[in-house]
Amino acid sequence: MTPTSDLQPTPGTGSPDDARDQRIQNWSRHWHSxxxxxxxxxxxxxxxxxxxxxxxxxxxxxxxxxxxxxxxxxxxxxxxxxxxxxxxxxxxxxxxxxxxxxxxxxxxxxxxxxxxxxxxxxxxxxxxxxxxxxxxxxxxxxxxxxxxxxxxxxxxxxxxxxxxxxxxxxxxxRPVQLAAIEIDHIDWLLSADGLVTTAFAMLEPLARSTTAAGRASLACDAAAELARVRFNAAQDQLSARATAADGADVLFEAQDGIARLVQLALDQGSEPAQQAWTVLRQQLADARWRLADLRARxxxxxxxxxxxxxxxxxxxxxxxxxxxxxxxxxxxxxxxxxxx
Ligand SMILES: C[S@@+](CC[C@H](N)C(=O)[O-])C[C@H]1O[C@@H](n2cnc3c(N)ncnc32)[C@H](O)[C@@H]1O
CATH class of the missing domain: 3.40.50.150 (Vaccinia Virus protein VP39)
Known part of the structure; x- marks a missing residue:
């Protein structure tokens, strides 16, 4: 999966009318949250x-x-x-x-x-x-x-x-400077090695781990093991990022969001967790768009x-x-x- 290809483009890459429509849609979603x-x-x-x-x-x-x-x-x-x-x-x-x-x-x-x-x-x-x-x-x-x-x-x-x-x-x-840092964090979160992307591959194995048969199948599932290793590496990287720079709120919010998805996968199975993951990813992409727009305006x-x-x-x-x-x-x- 390419993390951002189906999400909103960067502000200023389309016509002024496109930018206006995107601004209206994005802020509308934000205010309704x-x-x-x-x-x-x-x-x-x-x-x-x-x-x-x-x-x-x-x-x-x-x-x-x-x-x-x-x-x-x-x-x-x-x-x-x-x-x-x-x-x-x-x-x-x-x-x-x-x-x-x-x-x-x-x-x-x-x-x-x-x-x-x-x-x-x-x-x-x-x-x-x-x-x-x-x-x-x-x-x-x-x-x-x-x-x-x-x-x-x-x-x-x-x-x-x-x-x-x-x-x-x-x-x-300050808000404009912080926006640049937060954009960098969000780009990492949504990148192939980032916490949000690597979390997705964990949701199905997590849901499976709630039964004895599922746990047995995980014991010889190399893909699930790789997903776990990559997710853990992303958690370490998040901790390093959070101590290294300002603007870490967006990292902690994403971490909290992922923790809720993990719980959802354990409680209700992989499908609702994957749906919630799509929402979380969209919210981050929306935030990134607004931050880039803030810097541009x-x-x-x-x-x-x-x-x-x-x-x-x-x-x-x-x-x-x-x-x-x-x-x-x-x-x-x-x-x-x-x-x-
Ligand atoms: C950064 S928010 C500020 C909202 C509010 N004043 C606040 O401080 O929380 C910017 C707002 O400007 C609105 N906006 C952007 N362009 C606009 C325009 N041309 N006419 C009216 N509202 C616009 C957006 O929809 C968004 O709600």
Whole structure:
């Protein structure tokens, strides 16, 4: 089996329309898996630290009754922070994304929140009238869109006295660097010698090992023995990788996933375990695609300067500033809301 040949191609290898379709499909699968935001290996249920503090300041400065637009909302990480900052709900938020979303938290914990999700809506064509919003926000979102179209759209729907606050991926930032490491780990996991690929050949022998007859057949099964040796070697290699570099979360998550497959093979047989293996492999390939897309869409200093200049022409007070977490650059803020 070739591990990745039937999976999504690398971002940027097809036409822009292909890339857009892949982005929509990939993010839709991601949001329907139940996560709250896009950095789920780095943060818990919500963004934390200085990213959360930044948004708390933005939302706290908002006038009562403000209409807010969140662009590329995903499962609503920013609306969640908005609710935490302004629990009284003296605002109305429209949250758009071109992907299909599943923000179950909003139904479960905030059914009466003045919050409306719009799925299948692109930042390049916003279905809102001119000057509708007092505040337009986006977290690791707007940079995925075609900025030549989405920035004029953003400015069109922003009220003349309105504010905007964007946090975007910066090419030198920590998430972008970590993405390169995680891509390398995933490539190894899905390679012929990697943990995920070698695990597949173990599932049938494991299922067989649950009966006396199966164990007897395994005693003289050279292919099963080779599968065991290769799987053990992959486990050793995973341990070596995990101690050698940052970004090991993806390795540990894959290891946990494989442990669940092993248990499934022992409890329910090889077929359900092999089906679950296909899902795990797809999830890893999806994650790899998003990480590569993140790296491709992160803005260089020159791109950021151009974007800041474009926004400053419309909002002269706009500030362009780095967002750090401890010593790490996490992203870049473009904001006309008091940052304090
Ligand atoms: C990195 S995620 C960020 C989601 C959310 N803001 C968060 O911080 O968790 C990027 C999101 O941008 C969305 N997206 C990408 N291109 C878009 C576009 N042109 N218009 C609207 N949404 C887009 C994707 O579907 C995805 O949900």
């Amino acid at each position: 139940g996560v709250h935001h896009s950095c789920s290996t780095s943060f818990g249920a919500d963004y934390a630290g200085n990213i959360a503090a930044f948004w708390h300041r933005v939302f706290s400065a908002m006038a009562p009754g403000s209409r807010v637009l969140d662009i590329a909302t995903g499962n609503g990480a920013l609306p969640r922070l908005l609710l935490q900052a302004r629990p009284a709900g003296d605002w109305h938020c429209d949250a758009i994304d071109q992907a299909s979303l599943a923000p179950r938290w909003a139904d479960a914990s905030a059914p009466d929140a003045p919050l409306c999700f719009h799925t299948g809506v692109a930042a390049e064509a916003l279905p809102f009238e001119d000057a509708r919003f007092a505040l337009v926000v986006s977290q690791f979102g707007i940079e995925y869109s075609d900025l030549d179209s989405s920035i004029p759209e953003l400015l069109r729907v922003l009220a003349p006295e309105g504010n905007l606050a964007l946090v975007v991926h910066h090419a030198d930032a 992160a803005l260089s200093p020159a791109q950021l300067a151009a974007l800041a200049a474009q926004l400053q022409a419309a909002r002269p007070g706009l500030v362009s500033s780095p967002l750090h977490e401890r010593d790490f650059l996490m992203g870049w803020c473009l904001h006309s809301v008091p940052p304090a």
